[in-house]
Amino acid sequence: MRRSILILAFTMLAGAAQAAGDANGATTAPSGLSQSKFLGLLYSEIAKRTPTTSPAGPGSATASFHIDAAGKVDQVTIAQSSSPKHAEIVRKILSGLIAPPPPGGSFEGSQRFNFH
Helix, strand or coil, X not given: CCEEEEEEEEEEEECCCCCEECCCCCEECCCCCEHHHHHHHHHHHHHXXXXXXXXXXXXXXXXXXXXXXXXXXXXXXXXXXXCHHHHHHHHHHHHCCECCCCCCEEEEEEEEEEEC
């Protein structure tokens, strides 16, 4: 079986640490991490945690999640799933995720997982 991940939407939220723009207009965190670099690292971490085969079989689930200033996922909401098992797989993928600290201090995202 193969793995398929489709990113639907990501929205940055302003947090305790305000992002600053550089000369090229790229948004960076105080540590220098740009929004695009953060999204790339986040996508990579999600992909690493996503199983190559689904014990629940084919299906999908969509989740919204929040990442705090330390890079920990502190909230996961399943918006849609083809089964409770698919929802639980996605909840586990996102709940254990540790990302780099997001630009702006926090991050709100949405992810759709398609399992084949």
